[in-house]
Amino acid sequence: MHEWLNLGRVASAPGLDERPVAWRGGELISRSRFIADVAAWHAAFSAQPGPCVALYFDDGYEFAAALYGAWHAGKKVFLPGDAQPATLASLMPRVQACAGELPGAIRPATPTQPWRPEPLDLASTQLVVFTSGSSGEPSAIDKHLGQLDAEVHNLQAAFGDRFSAATTFHSTVSHQHIYGLLFCTLWTLAAGRAFETSRLVYPEQMAVRLAGGPSVLVSSPAHLKRLPEGLDWAPARSCLQSIFSSGGPLPPESAQAAFTLLGHSPTEVYGSSETGGIAWRQRAWHGDRWQGLPGVQWRLQDDVLCVRSLTLPDPQNWWETTDRIQLLEDGGFVLLGRVDRIVKIGEKRVSLTAIEAALTALPEIEEARALLLGEAASARLAVVAVPTQAGWQALQAQGKRALNEKLRALLLQSVERVALPRRFRYVHALPVNSQGKSTEALLSALFRPLLPQAEWSRRDATEARLAVQVTPDLAVLDGHFPGAPVLPGVAQLHWAIEFARTCFTLPGRFLRAEALKFQRPVIPTVRLELALRWRAETGQLSFEFTTHEGVHSSGRVVFAQD
Numbered sequence: 001m002h003e004w005l006n007l008g009r010v011a012s013a014p015g016l017d018e019r020p021v022a023w024r025g026g027e028l029i030s031r032s033r034f035i036a037d038v039a040a041w042h043a044a045f046s047a048q049p050g051p052c053v054a055l056y057f058d059d060g061y062e063f064a065a066a067l068y069g070a071w072h073a074g075k076k077v078f079l080p081g082d083a084q085p086a087t088l089a090s091l092m093p094r095v096q097a098c099a100g101e102l103p104g105a106i107r108p109a110t111p112t113q114p115w116r117p118e119p120l121d122l123a124s125t126q127l128v129v130f131t132s133g134s135s136g137e138p139s140a141i142d143k144h145l146g147q148l149d150a151e152v153h154n155l156q157a158a159f160g161d162r163f164s165a166a167t168t169f170h171s172t173v174s175h176q177h178i179y180g181l182l183f184c185t186l187w188t189l190a191a192g193r194a195f196e197t198s199r200l201v202y203p204e205q206m207a208v209r210l211a212g213g214p215s216v217l218v219s220s221p222a223h224l225k226r227l228p229e230g231l232d233w234a235p236a237r238s239c240l241q242s243i244f245s246s247g248g249p250l251p252p253e254s255a256q257a258a259f260t261l262l263g264h265s266p267t268e269v270y271g272s273s274e275t276g277g278i279a280w281r282q283r284a285w286h287g288d289r290w291q292g293l294p295g296v297q298w299r300l301q302d303d304v305l306c307v308r309s310l311t312l313p314d315p316q317n318w319w320e321t322t323d324r325i326q327l328l329e330d331g332g333f334v335l336l337g338r339v340d341r342i343v344k345i346g347e348k349r350v351s352l353t354a355i356e357a358a359l360t361a362l363p364e365i366e367e368a369r370a371l372l373l374g375e376a377a378s379a380r381l382a383v384v385a386v387p388t389q390a391g392w393q394a395l396q397a398q399g400k401r402a403l404n405e406k407l408r409a410l411l412l413q414s415v416e417r418v419a420l421p422r423r424f425r426y427v428h429a430l431p432v433n434s435q436g437k438s439t440e441a442l443l444s445a446l447f448r449p450l451l452p453q454a455e456w457s458r459r460d461a462t463e464a465r466l467a468v469q470v471t472p473d474l475a476v477l478d479g480h481f482p483g484a485p486v487l488p489g490v491a492q493l494h495w496a497i498e499f500a501r502t503c504f505t506l507p508g509r510f511l512r513a514e515a516l517k518f519q520r521p522v523i524p525t526v527r528l529e530l531a532l533r534w535r536a537e538t539g540q541l542s543f544e545f546t547t548h549e550g551v552h553s554s555g556r557v558v559f560a561q562d
Contacts, residue, residue: 002165002192004156007149008120010189011038011068020194022061023168028194029061037062039115040108041069041099047109050096054078056176057100061197063175064185066099069108071145072117076126079176081138082433085482086441122146129178131273138439141273142313150295150310151276152187157294158280159267160191162242164214169195170206171218173436178273179246183218203228210262211235217243217262220436221250224258224266225429237263244269246277247436255283269293270335275319276311279333289332300327304339343372345381350419358414359383359407364391367430371443373423382423384443386430395426423447448475451498459503464532466499472524487522492553496532496543504534506541509560516555520547528552 005013017032045053053075057063070077078095080087083102092098098105125145130138169188173180188195200206200217203226210217217240224245227233240262245255246269259265265284271277278298279290292298296309299318305325306318324336340351352370359368367386372379387395387403394403408420431442452468476491493513500506522528526547533542539561544554 005190005192006122007145007152007186007190008122008125011035011072012117012119016192019192021189022064022195022197024059024061024197034061034065035117037065037108038068038072038117039111041066042072042115042117043069043111044099044106044109045070045073045075045097048073048075048097048106052076052078052095053097053099054080054091054095054102055099056080056083056102058199059197060171060175060184060195060199063100064189066108067185070099071120071125076128078128078140079130079181081130081174081176087138120145122149129181129273144313147276147311147313148182148186149190151182152190154277154293154295154309154311155182155187156191159242163193163216164241165192167193167214167216167241168212169193169216169218170200170209171195172200172206172223173218173220173247174199177247178276179269180218182277183244183246203231207231207233207236210240211238213239214241215239216241219243219245219266220432221245221248221254222429222432222436224250225254227254227257227261229257229261233261237261240264242267246271248438250283252283259284272321274312275307275321276309278305278307278321286332288334289328289330290335291332298333300325300333303336305333343379343381345372345379345418348416348418350381350415355381355383355411355415355419355421358411359385362407362410364388364394364403364407366391369430369438369443370421371440373444373447380422381419382425382447383421384425384427384430384438384446386428387426391426400424400426445475448473450475451495454499454502456503461504462534462536464500464503466530466532468495468528468530470522470524470526470528474524477524485524489516489518489553492518492522492545493555493557496530496545496555497541497557499530500532500534500541500543503532504541505536506534507539507559507561511539511558511560514556514558516553517551518553520549520552522552 002019003016017030019031020028021031021034022029053070055063055066055077057066067077078091080091088103122145127143128140129143130140169184171180171184175181175185184195196209200209243258243262243264243266245266250266250268255266265282268281269277270279270290277293278296279292281290296307298305298307303324305321305323307321308318309315312319322339324339325333326336327333338353340353342349342351355370356368359365364387365385366388369384371382373382374380404424411420425446430438432438433442452470452474455467458465470487472485476488477485480486480488529546531544539559541557545552
């Protein structure tokens with residue numbers, strides 16, 4: 001077993017040059033190279049004015065070297081969960097320099113003289129992580145290195161004897177999130193184990209990489225929910241030493257599927273960005289029972305779990321979580337769900353937790369998330385739901401509106417009318433980010449409009465005219481292009497067909513598009529005029545988008561004459 005280093009000595013402890021750090025493309029990166037790369041980042045950050053920097057890297061090794069380089073330069077490090085425009089708008093005013101895949105990122109620099117790092121001070125070395133935004137906007141959480149060091153000590157005490165010195169950690173989660181940071185960056189650096197620098201994205205990757213030698217899988221529940229039975233998991237199963245799952249609940253059936261395919265019951269770690277790890281279990285042995293991690297004290301207070309540990313900002317006082325628990329006689333506990341998330345709708349207090357519980361108790365719904373859309377007085381309740389097989393059958397047989405009304409009618413048996421959802425989205429799986437979290441931003445995005453509001457000036461059997469405003473919130477603008485949105489041509493074609501269906505009797509089967517011309521780009525917030533002409537005898541729909549500048553696009557769509 002390799003010598004244990006507290007997190008303050010990872011880059012400063014003498015010797016240990018051949019200690020493994022990371023695997024990249026089949027190459028093992030040693031600690032001697034890691035220290036040289038930390039020195040280069042130290043030089044780069046030392047040249048930057050201001051105390052705060054932000055890091056966002058896809059590559060886990062580059063991230064680790066930059067993180068320690070920034071810390072040794074005395075910087076407070078901010079770790080955004082993503083690099084989306086809204087995230088950057090909030091982040092950039094807080095920092096004076098960036099590294100990685102961020103605007104204006106600095107690069108490592110050649111040190112002008114030999115660097116002999118001193119151990120980092122565990123109390124003054126700082127990090128800022130962000131919550132996932134599962135129930136609102138992500139919030140910043142300050143950590144000092146001592147809290148992180150206590151956390152990896154707890155992990156080592158609980159699970160360290162499961163692995164050999166040659167074990168490699170593979171992850172589906174990002175080091176930008178506290179779970180990935182602790183398990184695949186800091187714990188491995190402290191213990192002298194190697195981590196794979198690139199994240200696992202697809203099950204096929206997972207099956208190959210886990211079979212490459214003694215391995216550990218650090219996964220989000222979302223990835224463990226989607227392990228395909230058709231892959232040959234036997235080589236991976238023979239090398240795998242443990243599976244970790246955190247960041248959200250892992251359904252029992254997913255835990256059992258992982259056990260069957262990979263030969264290990266996932267070790268679920270329960271905690272939060274604020275508290276760190278609190279407890280753990282393996283369903284094959286413990287069922288629903290959670291047991292506390294080493295170094296963590298917990299108690300029940302007013303039906304709510306309270307914890308105390310060195311991973312908290314104030315280790316002397318109890319931290320009240322938002323989770324309800326039931327104590328067990330053997331000293332463990334069972335989670336009973338979150339403390340109600342209360343919102344106000346029409347001056348009435350409504351529990352989103354109760355709405356979700358009522359929906360998932362119905363035979364048509366497997367998972368559900370309730371959220372508010374809109375602002376203040378105009379806010380409306382919406383639901384994103386994963387139907388059961390019975391739910392999908394109802395959708396196919398009766399349509400979305402009928403299922404919406406059925407669910408609303410059933411909900412009336414347990415909630416007030418004011419709390420009935422106004423909008424529903426049905427999906428095969430809840431959308432998740434790189435940490436496996438279903439954030440409010442991802443859920444809200446499902447309700448963003450694909451079509452703009454139409455202002456009709458003419459509608460008859462063969463011709464129609466309407467105007468639409470191309471607003472920046474339209475989902476069809478996403479990714480086309482970042483920073484300079486342009487309405488895609490395929491979206492214009494889709495709009496022409498969809499608006500035509502509201503006023504003409506179009507056949508169901510599309511044959512081809514003809515004479516398409518896209519002459520001028522369409523950008524927000526332009527007002528477009530759309531002229532439509534339908535010729536039923538030939539099955540041809542002609543369209544033309546114009547503004548005061550002239551024609552932007554035009555063409556014909558031909559439908560099958562059944």
